[in-house]
Amino acid sequence: MYKIFNAIYCRWRTCVPKFLLVMKLSLVLLLDTFMQVSAATYAQKLNLSFNEVSLEKAFKIIRKQSGFNILYNPEMIAGAKKVNAVIKDGSIEEVMTNILRRQALDYTIVENNIIIVRKAKSLSSKPGAAAITITGKVSDEKGQPLPGVTVRIKNMQTAVVSNNHGIYQINVPDENTVLVFTFMGFVSQERLVGSNTEINVSLAPEISKLSEVVVIGYGTVNRRDLTGAVSSIKSEEIARSKVTSFQEAIQGKLAGVQISSVSGEPGAALNISIRGANSIYGGTSPLFVIDGIPYVAGDNAVGTASVGVKTQANPLASINPNDIESIDVLKDASSTAIYGSRGANGVIIVTTKSGKAGAPKLDYEGFSSFSNITKKLGVLSADEYIDYRRVVGPNTIFFYNDTNKDGLYDEMDQPVDLNTYQKHDWQDETLKTGISHNHNISLNGKKDRTSYAAGLGYLDQGAIVRNNAFKRYTGRLRLDQDFSDRLKVGLNLNTTTTGASGASQSGGGSDLFNGVVQNLIISKPVEFYDPVFDRGGAYISPVTMIDNAYKENTTVQDNISAYLNYRFIPGLTLNISGGGILTTSKTKEFYGKKTSWGVGDNGLGIIQDQKATTLFNTNQLTYEKWINQNHYLNVMVASEINQNTYEWFSVQKSNFMDESTGIDDISKGTTAKGSGSFRDVNRRLSYFGRLNYTLLTRHLFTATFRADGSDKFGKENRFGYFPSFAYAWLASEEKFLKGNDFLSKLKLRLTYGQTGNERIESFRYLARLENSFYNGELGLAPGSSQNRELKWENTTQYNAGLDIGLFKNRVELTLDYYSKRTNDMLLPAYVPGRTGYNTQWQNLGRVDNKGLELQISTRNIQTKDFDWQTNFNISGNRNKVRDIGNIGFIPITMSSGWIQDVGRVTVGQPIGTAYGYEFDGVYQLDEFTWQNNSDANIPHDQRLYDIKEGVVKVAGVNVAPGSFKFKDLNGDGIIDLDNDRTTISQSAPKFFGGFNNTFRYKNFDLNVFFEGSYGAEIFNASRYQLEGGVLHTYMNISKDFFHNRWSPTNPTNTYGDFGSFNKTATLASSYYVEDASYLRLKNVLLAYRIPDRLAKTIGVGSARVYVSGSNLITWTNYTGFDPEIQSENALLPGFDRLSYPRAKVYTIGLNVGF
Amino acid sequence: MKKYIYSLIISISLFGVSCSKYLDTEPYSFNTVENLYKTPQDAEIGLTGCYSILNATSIQNTGFGETFVVKMPVMLSAGTDELLTQNGFTDPNYAPFGTAEVTSQNPTIRYNWFFLFAGVNRVNYLLENIDKANVPEPRRQQIISEARFIRGLIYMYLGMMYGAVPVYETSVQSPEQQRDPLQKVFKFVIADLNNAYQNLPDRAGIDGRANKWSAAGFLAKVYTYLASCKNNAVGSSLGFALNSFDWVDKDDMYNQAKTVTNDIITYSEYKLTDHYDYLFRESTKQAQSEESLFSVLSLLNSPNGNYNLWLFWQIPIGASQAGGGYGWFRPTGEMFFKYDAGDARRTHNLTTYVATDGPKETVEGVSYFKPYPCDNPLNGNYCVGKFRYRDPAGKTISNGSAWSDANVILLRYADILLLNAEAKYFTGDEAGARARLWEVRERSNPDNIDALTTAYMKSNFIDELIDERSRELCFENWRRIDLIRFGRYESALNGLSNNLGSWNSIVPVIKANVKAAKIWFPIPKTDIELSPLEPNPGY
Structure with a gap:
C-alpha cells in the first residue's frame, strides 16, 4: 500500500536538510492547494x-x-x-x-x-473481456486535474493511470464493478460503476502522517521509516493559530510537549518541557535546532528589567512563525541521542521555508488583532475600601489628622474629609485594548538550478497594559544552488530586530515590594498618602508607576548558515555546514521619582548590554546503499564543533536632579549605583555517527553513537559517550496484514538511548576566587572548592511506541510509553558549612520520568464539499526525585514577597512541590478563653485570647480566633516547622493535551482548538496580600474575601480573619494551594477562500480572508488571573504572585497569493 | 588518485577539528584560588577578603547578611528582655530569634554558621599562603596578626553562640573533625587575640581596622565571659561536657580582665565620646572613632555595595523618605521602664515613628528626621529608635537608601568601662566598680547624674550592673550573651509581663519556648546530616 518513492536527489536523503526538501517538495507539490x-x-x-x-x-x-x-x-x-x-x-x-x-x-x-x-496491465490479458468502457476525470478538491492516479478494478489486477489532464479510460466487466482510485498523498476512493459510463472523481488530500517527511537530527526520514518518537507540525497547522511566536503555535498540539508562558507580557519567554523535567540545576529546556544550527536558548541572551522580579524574555521571539515550514520535536532517546550531550531534554527542530519549484510566488499575509484582558480580579471599589479601612483601622491617619501631635489618630484629632480622596479603579485605568498589526511578504521560487525564498515581516503588538508594546522586524533570504550534479550549496540568512517597551515588571525586591502588575490590583483605590507606609514619600499610583518609568529592550538576532554538499560517488556524500546565531540585546531603563523603583534612588537609570554568539561547524559524510531489494543501509559519520560566547555589561546611575532626558543622558545621574561586566566562552567538540538498516522494507534498525567533549569539565572528564538503538517493525507490511482495510497501518517501535546534559555555568570544576569588598576596597576570597571529577549528567530513556491506522488510515493513532532515568545530576551539592563552603558542584542524585502519550487524528467526514478532521492528544508524565545525595531536601525560596519559604525538592516527590502546613479550617471563638471568664461583653478586638487546653497550638505564634488552623501531623498538640509540614502542592499537571477540529465547507474553513491541563496546582501567594495580609493602607483586598471573611459574627471555616490579625496566614500552607486545571478554547479560526475565478478578476492568484479569536474562554477554578503560569523558579513553577494577565485576542486577516 | 583526494578531503573535514587544545579554555571573569598571593598587594587583597566576612551581604551566592549586616544583630539582641519579635511577624529567617524557637533547621542558623566558618577558612588560607607573597616586615607580621584577630573574633562568637565547635588551624578543613570542647575553642581565641594584642600598633594603618586595643578589648570580653559563665555555672544543668565551663579559673580570668581593661583605660587613648547619640548615627564616624575599639566598616559611595543594613528594626519605623524602618523587632515594655524618665538615653533609644512631615535636626551639618518621642510603651508605634538613618535626600547609597554606610560598632569604650567595673567588683573593689557605672551614666546625663544614680541604685551590684549594661548598650548585640553569662537568661524572659508594652503581647509565646537548653543555638541540621556532628542538647 505504501510506495517507496525515491527521487534521485533523495538517494542521499540523510545528508542535508535542504537536500531532503526536494523529496518533501514533491509531496508538498502534490498536496499544494x-x-x-x-x-x-x-x-x-x-x-x-x-x-x-x-x-x-x-x-x-x-x-x-x-x-x-x-x-x-x-x-x-x-x-x-x-x-x-x-x-x-x-x-x-x-x-x-x-x-x-x-x-x-x-x-x-x-x-x-x-x-x-x-504500466497498467493490458485488459486483453484477462479472460472474460470487459464489456463497458468507463471514462472520467480525476481532480483534486479544487477541481485541478490530477495526473498519475491509479484507477483499478477492485479485486482484479486491471488498472490504468490518469493522464496529464486527469483523464482516464478503463474497460470494466460489468455494472457491479467497483473502481478504486488511488494516488499517493490522497485518500483513496471507491466507486460502483452502475449505469454510468463517465465517472468523475475528486480526491481529497491525505493527511496521513505516514507520508510526510520528518526532520530528524542531521537528516530526514519518511515517517514510515521512523524508528523514534517524533511529533511534527507543518506550516499549514502553524498558520491556523494566529500567534506571534512559534512556541505558542505548537502549544497543546503535540503529545508530550508541555508549553506554558511565563507571563502574558508580549515577548515573554515560554517554557517548554518535553516529557517532564530531567534535571534540577542542569536546565530543562530542550535543544533548538534552527535550520541546522543547534541553539540552547540562553536565559540571559535577551535582556530584561534590572529591577523587580524579571520576566524572562523569549530568545526565540525572533522567529517569525510565518517563515516556518515545519517543527519536529524529537522526544525519545533514539532520536535525540544523535545530539548526545544536549539531547536530554528533547530537541525541537525548526525548519524555515525554502524555495519551491515553479514560477515565482509572491504571498502577502496581514492581520490586525485586538486584545483585551481575559479576566479582571475582583478587588474592593473605592467605597468598599473605605468601609474596609473603617473595620481595620478606624483610628488611623486615613480617618484623622494628628492635629494634637500625640502620635495617635483618634477622636481627639480632626477627622479627614473622606470626600477629598480621589477614587479609582486601577484595572480600568491601566488596562486597555491592545491593537496589533502584522504584515508578512514572502517570495519564493526556483529558476533553473537556483531556488530561493525570501521574506519580510513586521509585527507591532500592542499590549493590554498601558504603554507596553512589542515590535518585531524580520527579514530572511534562503538560497539553494546546484552547481552540478555533484555539488550543491546553500545559504540561509535571517535577521530580526525585536523591541519590547514599557514597564511591566511583575513583582519586586524586598524594598520595592511590587511591580506594575501587582500594583494595578493591590493599589488602594483612593488616592491617599500615608507618610509611615507609603514608602515612596508620596502617593505612587499604578499609572505613575507606568508613566514615569521607561524600559526598552532592543534585540537583534541574526541566524546565518551555509552548506556545501558534494557527492563523490553514488551514495557517498559529504556535507559541510557552518554558521551561527548572533544575538545582541540592549536594555535601557529609567525609573523616575514617581515610581517605587526610582524614588529611593531619586531617579534611577540603567543601561545593560548582552551579546551572545553561537557558532558551529558540522562535517558529515553519508553513505547509502541498497544491497538487492531486501537490504537498505545508510551510514552517517560526522564531526562538529560548537562555541558559545556570552558577554554582558551594565551601568547604573542614580540621583537624577533632571529627569527630562531620562536614560538618554545617564551622565546626569550623580551617583554611580553599580556596574558590572561578564564574559564567558564555552566550547564543545563532538564526533558522532548513525547507522540505519532496513530489512525487507519492514524491519527498521537505527543505531547512533555520539562522543561529546565539553570544556565545562576538567581535562579528565571532558568526553561523554551517548549510544542509542532503535527497532521498528512495520507489521502492516507483512503478508498477513497487507491490504487490510480495517487495520491499515501497524507499526511497533522500541528504542533505547542515552543523552547528556552539561548546561551549568562554565568552569564550575575550578576553585574560584570571589570578590569580597570591605569598606569600599576590593578583597578576594576562596569562593568554591574545585572538583576535577565533575562530568556529564546522563539520562537513559526507554520508549515503546505503536502507530496504528484504522479504516484506511481515516483513524490514525500514535501511542508512546517512555521511561527516563537521569543519573549523576549536576548539582551544587551541599557540603558541611564548617568546611567554609556551602556547596560544591557534584554529580549526584537521580530523577525519574515516566509517561504515556497518545495522539489521535481522524477524518470524520470527507466529501467533495465538506470535510471534518479531528486531532486529539493527551499526555501524562510522572516525575519523581529519587536521590539528591545525602541531604534530605533542597529548600526553595522565592525572592521577595511575604511568603518566601514555600517549597522543597524532596526525595520521593516530583520536582515542583510546595512545602508547608496542611490547612485545617479556622480557629473559632469556643476554642479560646478571655478576660473575665470569657465575658461576651468585651469587644472582640479588646479580648486577650488564651487558647484552651487540648486545642492544637502553633509554635511561635499567638493564634486567635480567625487564625488558620493546621493539621498536627505528628500529633504532639503543637504545630511546628520541623514536624508538621509536608508536601502541599505539585506544579506539574497529571495530564495535558489538546483537541483540534478542522471543518471545511466549500470555500470555508473553520478551526476550533481546545487546550487544557489537569491536576496541576498553584501556590497562589497573592492571596495573602489580597486577604488583608498587609493591613497598611497601601493595599486593596479582594471583594470575595472582604464579604466572606471570618469574623466573630461569621465563624466560617473557609476564610480566615484579615491576614494581619491572622497570625498563621504568613506561613506557607495548603490554604493557598489551588487547583490549576483548566480547559481553554484557545483558538477559533474561520476562513473563506475567495474562488480562484473571482480572485483572478481582482488580479491576484488566490486570496483568503479570516477572522480568529484566541483565549476566548477558559474554564477553571483558579482565582488568579490565569492558571497557566510559570514562576521564575524552575523548581517551583506553580507559584503565582500575580503574573501578567493573559489577553483575549480577536484577529482579522488576509492572505493573498500573486 | 581520485580516491586518495577524496579520502584526504573527507578526513580533513571530519577530523580537522580534532585539535585537542580546542577545549582548553580559561575563565575570563574570575581568577582561581591558586593564583592569589603572588605579590604584597595580593596579601592585602586577601586580608580585605578576610575582613569582608564581617559584613558580607552574601558569600558564594548564598545567604543574606548572616554576620553583622543583618542577622547577627537579630541573633544576639532579639529574644531577650530588651527586644522581641513584633507580634504577627513570622519570617522564619528572623522571627524565631525573637520568640526563642530557633530550630536546627533554621536557615539563618545554617548560613550564619557557614559564614563564620568561611571566615575561618579565609584566614587560614591567608596564613598558609602569605609567605608566597613576599610582604616586607613589619607589614607581614601585621597582616598575620590582623588575620588572627579576625579568626579569634569569629571563634569567640562561634563559642558564645554555639558552644563547642571544631577548631580549624588550616584551610584544609575536615568535615569529619568533631567539635572541640569550649576549653580548646577559647584557648585558641585567647591565643589569636593575644597575638594581635602583642603585634599590632595602637592604631591601624587603614582607619578602622583592627589594632592592638581592638584585640585587648575582645580579650577583656572573653575573660569576663569565661569568668562569669564559670561563676554562674552556665549550662551545668544540661550536663553537656563539650560546652562545660568547669575548666575555667574564674579568679584568674577576672584578674586578667582587670589588667587588660586597666591597660585600655590607661593607654589606649579611647574615651567616651561627648554625644551618646553620635555613636548610632550614620554620619558621625569621627565621634565614633573616639569610642569604638572595633567597628564593622562601610563607606559612602562604595560602588560595589558593602553596606550595612539597619532597616529592619534598629531605626525608628516610618517612611523610607524620612529614614524610617520596618520594626520587625520591638522593644519590651520592661526596657522602657528600666530607664528613669529623665535619662537622655531613653529619649534617644526608644521612640515612635519618623514622618516626612515630622521634625528634623542637623547633626554635624547632616540633616536627620527626628522620630516622635515615646512617652508610653503602649503606643502602637513604640519602637527601637537608637540607630538613625540620615535624611535620605542627602544620601547617595548605590544600593538604595534602605542601605546604610554606617559603621556597626562591635565594642566601645563604655563597654570596656563596664567590664572593668565587673572585674573590679569580682576582684574586691566594689567602690571602684560603682564609680565606673557613674562614669558611663554621666556622659549622657551630666546634669541629672545624681538623681539617676539614686534612682538606679541597687544594693546587689551585679543587678545594677546588668541593668546598666542594658541601659547603655541595649540593642548593641550583647544582651543575649550578657543574660546567659550571668545565668539570667530564663529568669529574665520568664519575668516579662504580657502587657507592659504594646508589643509584649508576644511574651506568652517566648515564655512557652524558653528552656535552659536555649542558651546555645543549635548546630545546623544540614551540617550534621552531611557529616555527623554531635548536636547541642535539647535540639
Missing part, C-alpha cells in the same frame, strides 16, 4: 543519446539536462531493461515515452517532477 501544471515548463527541448545505459543512469542524465526531478521506487526499476535511444530536440514527454517504451513502466509529470509508475 494551489497546484498548477504549467505547460510552459515542458517547452525545453532535449538532445539525448543512450546506448545500453541502465534506466537509473538514464533518469539521472534526463534530470540533469531537463531539471526535472524523477521520482521512482527503486524496487520498481530493479528489473528494468537497458535503455537504447537517440532523441533530438525532443520534449520531455517524448523523451520519457521513448525510454519507457520497452519498460513495464509509465510516467506522469507534475510541475517539474516526473513520477514513474507501473
